[in-house]
Amino acid sequence: MELKNFFSQDHEGNITPDATCYLYQRGSENLVAGLQSVNGQPLSNPFTSDANGLVQLAAPNGLYDVRVVTGNRDYRLHIQFNDVNETVDAAVAAASRAEQARDAAQLWSGISANTAEGLNKTPLNGYFSVPSPESTEYLILYQNVANVAVEVKRYPSSEAVNRALTGAIRSYATLALMQADTTQEDGTSAVVTHDPDEAKNGWYLFSKPDGIWNRSANQTASAARVEAIEKQISTRKRPRSKSGKAPFVLTVGDKVLPFATAQKIPRSKLITAPGAVMMLGDTPVPPVIVRKRPRGPGGYGDVVIVSNRSVLMSSDAGPNKQTLARLAALEEQAAQSKPxxxxxxxxxxxxxxxxxxxxxxxxxxxxxxxxxxxxxxxxxxxxxxxxxxxxxxxxxxxxxxxxxxxMPSGFKVKNMAVILHKIITGQSLGLGSRGYILRADGRYEFTPGVFGDLFTEVTPVGFEQTCFSLAGGPRPAGWESSTDYVPLHEYASGVSGETIASSYATKLRTWLGQYTAIDPKILVSVSALGGVPYASLKKGTTVYQNALSQATAAKAIAVSKGLQYIIPSISIIHGESQINTTQAQYVAILAEWVGDYRTDLVAISGQEVAPIGLVSQMLTGETGTIPAIPLAQLQAHEENPNLSLIGPKYAYPYFDTYHMLAEGYVKIAEIEGRAEHFWLAGKKWQPLKPVSVVAAGNKLTVKFNNLPDGGAEYAGPVGRLAFDTNKITNPGNFGFELTGATITSVALGADGASVVITTASALAGGEVLTYALQSAMSQPQNGNGRRGNLRDTDRRDRSRFDYQYLYNWSVAFSKTISL
Known part of the structure; x- marks a missing residue:
C-alpha cells in the first residue's frame, strides 16, 4: 500500500482545515475499503484532513477518485496508488517465468542419439539432449564444455508424471492383489477395500528397498465401523435431566435444551395465546401484528422490515429494487476494475x-x-x-x-462552471407514463406509499449537488418565475411516474466525472403530451414553445450563477400515435423536428455547436404505424448526421400496449447517457444493426456491426452476439421472419458478429428478411409482442436499476434479399 499526502484547498488555493474526504473507486460512488493512516492503523472512509489541511492516507494499489468537501467547494482528484514493493514482486515472478522459458528452449535445442553424436554436432558451450535409459525419465540435458558432455538436468517421462499425478494412491480389492504388485515407487500409498478378512482392509505404504507393503499405524474408520457407532445412538440413551422427559432430546455440551410447551408461558399482557413463545432475556417478544406496519413503498406483506423510513423487506414483495441494487453494488465493490x-x-x-x-x-x-x-x-x-x-x-x-x-464534439467548456441541459419531448413515454414498479400481486393503481413504487423517489446519493431539474421536477411547473434549480428526483402525477431524467443524468455525470475534469452540473426537463402525433408537438405548438421557455428560464438561472449553459441533446420519444404515416414521411418529420429545435435552442443558449437528437425505436404502435415508423427511425439514424437511434425498447417490461414500467425508463435513459458521452467525444452512437445480408444457396448470413473484441472507445455494440431467451421469450426463430421462404434454423455465426439462417430450399432473390416486426403481435413482454432475442454481450456498464449489464439489443429491420 502506498502512502499519499496532499492539502485540501478552497477555490483560491488557500489551505482549508478539517475538510471531509472520500476515496471512491474510479468513476463510481463506491467507497474504497481497507484504508490506513500514516501509522498503519485502519482509516475510516470518509475521513477528514487535519487542522493544517493535510490529508494523509494509504490504500491498495489501484485507480481512485478523491472527493474533497470543504466549505462551499466540492471537488474531485484522480489519483493512483502503486506500491513499489508489490511491483518488484511482479517483476520477480516475470523473471521466474523467463527462466522456465529458457529451460524449455535449452531442452528443445537439439536431441541426439547419444553423447558422442551430441558433442559432434553441438558448438562449444552449446546444449543438446540425449534420451534417458530410465523408464521414469525422458531426456538428459547436456552442455558441450571443452568437448566434454556435462550433465545439466534430467526431465521426467510421461510415465513418471502419470505416476506422480495418479499413481501415488492405489486401490486393491484384496491384500493378496496388493502384495503381488511390487512395481511401485517408494512411498506409494494404497488402500485395500474388500478383503474377506476385515482386519486386512485399510491403508498401506510401499517400501521399495524391502519390496513390501507396510500397514499404516493410523487407520480411518470404515463404513462398517461408522455404522456400528451409529447403532449405539438410540432414543433409549439420552442425557439425564429433569427437563429431558421426551424420547428425543436436544443438547449443547452437557446441557439439555428443553422444548417450549403449551402449559407454561411467560406472563405478559402482550401474549395471551398458548404455544411456543420467543423470549429476549426475560421479555417475551410479541408476534408481528399485520394491522400495523410502517407506511412506505414496497411494504405490502404481513411482515415488513424497515430501516428508518425505507422499507427493506416485505413478506410478499421481497427486497425492493433499490435495495437489491445497493446490496449488489456493495458485494461487487471489491471487483469494480473493468477488463x-x-x-x-x-x-x-x-x-x-x-x-x-x-x-x-x-x-x-x-x-x-x-x-x-x-x-x-x-x-x-x-x-x-x-x-x-x-x-x-x-x-x-x-x-x-x-x-x-x-471536447472532440467542438464544445469549449469551462471546468467546474458549466451546466448541461437535456430537453425531452414526445408523447406519454416522454412523461414517464406508468413508469413505476408494480406490487407483487400485480395491482397497478398508483397511490404513493400504498400501491406501485417509483425507483428514484429521492435524489441519488452523491448527486445532490450535480443533478437538477427546474421547479416542479422533471415535468416542471412554474418554471418561468423560478430563480434556482432543484435537486433531481422523480415524482408521481396521475399515471405518470419515473421518467428517463434521473437515470440519464446520473449516467452522463458519472462518465464525465470519471474521464474528464469538467465536473459539470446536469439539468433535465420534459415538455411532452401523451397520445398525439407530430402535428401537436411541432414548432408553433404549446409543447414546443414550453420547451423553448424552459431553456430560456434555465439559461437565465445559469447566468445568475455564473455558469456556462449548454444544451447537448434533445430526446424525442414518439411514434405510437403517428398512424398512417409512410416511412418517407416520418423520416422527413424527424429531420424537420430536430432541425427546428437545433436552430431555436442555439438562438437561446448561444452555444457554438447545435444539440443532437436522440431517438429510441418503438414497436408498439397500431397497424397504421408498423413497420413504417420503426423503419423510419432506423433510416433517419443512417441518413441524418444530427440524429442518433440508441436502440429498441422491446427488451423492457411494459405495463400495457404502449407504456413501459420503471425498468424500461431507467435503462433506455442509461443507454441515452452512453450515446451522449460518445457524441460529446465526437462519435455518433450506433445501435446493434445489420451491415450486410449475403445469400448462398439455402443459407443467409446476416453480418452485424458489433465488435466481438471491442473496447471502451467503440461507439457501438461490443462483445459476441447472443440469443437471450431468459430476458425475452422466444417468439419463434429468435424474432427473424422471411417472406417467400421457410426458415428451418437460426444460429449464431462462428465469428461472433453474424447470424446464419438456413431455409428449406435455395433462395431465389426477392425474399424479405425482417426482425422484431411480427405483424400479428403488438405488446412486448406479454407473450405475443413484437420482439427478438438478439443482443451483444457489452459489459462496459451496469444498470442502477438491478445492477445487470446494459446490453445492446438489435433494432427491428427489414432487408430485401438480392443475389
Missing part, C-alpha cells in the same frame, strides 16, 4: 500551441489533419490530451486565466 479492453486507450490526438493574429491558439491533429480547435476571441494554451481525446487547457476567455476542456 482491460473496457478501459480507455491512450489518446490518439496531438495538440500544440501556435500564434494566430496575435492570439495563442491550440492546434490539434485528429488522425487526419491539423486544425484549429480554439476560438480567436481569447488566448488558449497548455493543452493536455486525455482519455477519449478530451483536451484540458487554460484560457483567458472569461477575463481571467481559467481551466477549460475542449
Amino acid at each position: 482491460l479492453q473496457y478501459l480507455p486507450s491512450p489518446p490518439t490526438w496531438l495538440a500544440y500551441v501556435t500564434t494566430v493574429n496575435n492570439k495563442s491558439q491550440i492546434m490539434v491533429h485528429d488522425g487526419a489533419t491539423y486544425r484549429q480547435a480554439t476560438s480567436a476571441d481569447a488566448n488558449w494554451f497548455a493543452p493536455q490530451v486525455g482519455p477519449f481525446n478530451f483536451i484540458s487547457c487554460l484560457s483567458d476567455k472569461s477575463g481571467s486565466i481559467e481551466r477549460y476542456t475542449l
Whole structure:
C-alpha cells in the first residue's frame, strides 16, 4: 500500500482545515475499503484532513477518485496508488517465468542419439539432449564444455508424471492383489477395500528397498465401523435431566435444551395465546401484528422490515429494487476494475500551441489533419490530451486565466462552471407514463406509499449537488418565475411516474466525472403530451414553445450563477400515435423536428455547436404505424448526421400496449447517457444493426456491426452476439421472419458478429428478411409482442436499476434479399 499526502484547498488555493474526504473507486460512488493512516492503523472512509489541511492516507494499489468537501467547494482528484514493493514482486515472478522459458528452449535445442553424436554436432558451450535409459525419465540435458558432455538436468517421462499425478494412491480389492504388485515407487500409498478378512482392509505404504507393503499405524474408520457407532445412538440413551422427559432430546455440551410447551408461558399482557413463545432475556417478544406496519413503498406483506423510513423487506414483495441494487453494488465493490479492453486507450490526438493574429491558439491533429480547435476571441494554451481525446487547457476567455476542456464534439467548456441541459419531448413515454414498479400481486393503481413504487423517489446519493431539474421536477411547473434549480428526483402525477431524467443524468455525470475534469452540473426537463402525433408537438405548438421557455428560464438561472449553459441533446420519444404515416414521411418529420429545435435552442443558449437528437425505436404502435415508423427511425439514424437511434425498447417490461414500467425508463435513459458521452467525444452512437445480408444457396448470413473484441472507445455494440431467451421469450426463430421462404434454423455465426439462417430450399432473390416486426403481435413482454432475442454481450456498464449489464439489443429491420 502506498502512502499519499496532499492539502485540501478552497477555490483560491488557500489551505482549508478539517475538510471531509472520500476515496471512491474510479468513476463510481463506491467507497474504497481497507484504508490506513500514516501509522498503519485502519482509516475510516470518509475521513477528514487535519487542522493544517493535510490529508494523509494509504490504500491498495489501484485507480481512485478523491472527493474533497470543504466549505462551499466540492471537488474531485484522480489519483493512483502503486506500491513499489508489490511491483518488484511482479517483476520477480516475470523473471521466474523467463527462466522456465529458457529451460524449455535449452531442452528443445537439439536431441541426439547419444553423447558422442551430441558433442559432434553441438558448438562449444552449446546444449543438446540425449534420451534417458530410465523408464521414469525422458531426456538428459547436456552442455558441450571443452568437448566434454556435462550433465545439466534430467526431465521426467510421461510415465513418471502419470505416476506422480495418479499413481501415488492405489486401490486393491484384496491384500493378496496388493502384495503381488511390487512395481511401485517408494512411498506409494494404497488402500485395500474388500478383503474377506476385515482386519486386512485399510491403508498401506510401499517400501521399495524391502519390496513390501507396510500397514499404516493410523487407520480411518470404515463404513462398517461408522455404522456400528451409529447403532449405539438410540432414543433409549439420552442425557439425564429433569427437563429431558421426551424420547428425543436436544443438547449443547452437557446441557439439555428443553422444548417450549403449551402449559407454561411467560406472563405478559402482550401474549395471551398458548404455544411456543420467543423470549429476549426475560421479555417475551410479541408476534408481528399485520394491522400495523410502517407506511412506505414496497411494504405490502404481513411482515415488513424497515430501516428508518425505507422499507427493506416485505413478506410478499421481497427486497425492493433499490435495495437489491445497493446490496449488489456493495458485494461487487471489491471487483469494480473493468477488463482491460473496457478501459480507455491512450489518446490518439496531438495538440500544440501556435500564434494566430496575435492570439495563442491550440492546434490539434485528429488522425487526419491539423486544425484549429480554439476560438480567436481569447488566448488558449497548455493543452493536455486525455482519455477519449478530451483536451484540458487554460484560457483567458472569461477575463481571467481559467481551466477549460475542449471536447472532440467542438464544445469549449469551462471546468467546474458549466451546466448541461437535456430537453425531452414526445408523447406519454416522454412523461414517464406508468413508469413505476408494480406490487407483487400485480395491482397497478398508483397511490404513493400504498400501491406501485417509483425507483428514484429521492435524489441519488452523491448527486445532490450535480443533478437538477427546474421547479416542479422533471415535468416542471412554474418554471418561468423560478430563480434556482432543484435537486433531481422523480415524482408521481396521475399515471405518470419515473421518467428517463434521473437515470440519464446520473449516467452522463458519472462518465464525465470519471474521464474528464469538467465536473459539470446536469439539468433535465420534459415538455411532452401523451397520445398525439407530430402535428401537436411541432414548432408553433404549446409543447414546443414550453420547451423553448424552459431553456430560456434555465439559461437565465445559469447566468445568475455564473455558469456556462449548454444544451447537448434533445430526446424525442414518439411514434405510437403517428398512424398512417409512410416511412418517407416520418423520416422527413424527424429531420424537420430536430432541425427546428437545433436552430431555436442555439438562438437561446448561444452555444457554438447545435444539440443532437436522440431517438429510441418503438414497436408498439397500431397497424397504421408498423413497420413504417420503426423503419423510419432506423433510416433517419443512417441518413441524418444530427440524429442518433440508441436502440429498441422491446427488451423492457411494459405495463400495457404502449407504456413501459420503471425498468424500461431507467435503462433506455442509461443507454441515452452512453450515446451522449460518445457524441460529446465526437462519435455518433450506433445501435446493434445489420451491415450486410449475403445469400448462398439455402443459407443467409446476416453480418452485424458489433465488435466481438471491442473496447471502451467503440461507439457501438461490443462483445459476441447472443440469443437471450431468459430476458425475452422466444417468439419463434429468435424474432427473424422471411417472406417467400421457410426458415428451418437460426444460429449464431462462428465469428461472433453474424447470424446464419438456413431455409428449406435455395433462395431465389426477392425474399424479405425482417426482425422484431411480427405483424400479428403488438405488446412486448406479454407473450405475443413484437420482439427478438438478439443482443451483444457489452459489459462496459451496469444498470442502477438491478445492477445487470446494459446490453445492446438489435433494432427491428427489414432487408430485401438480392443475389
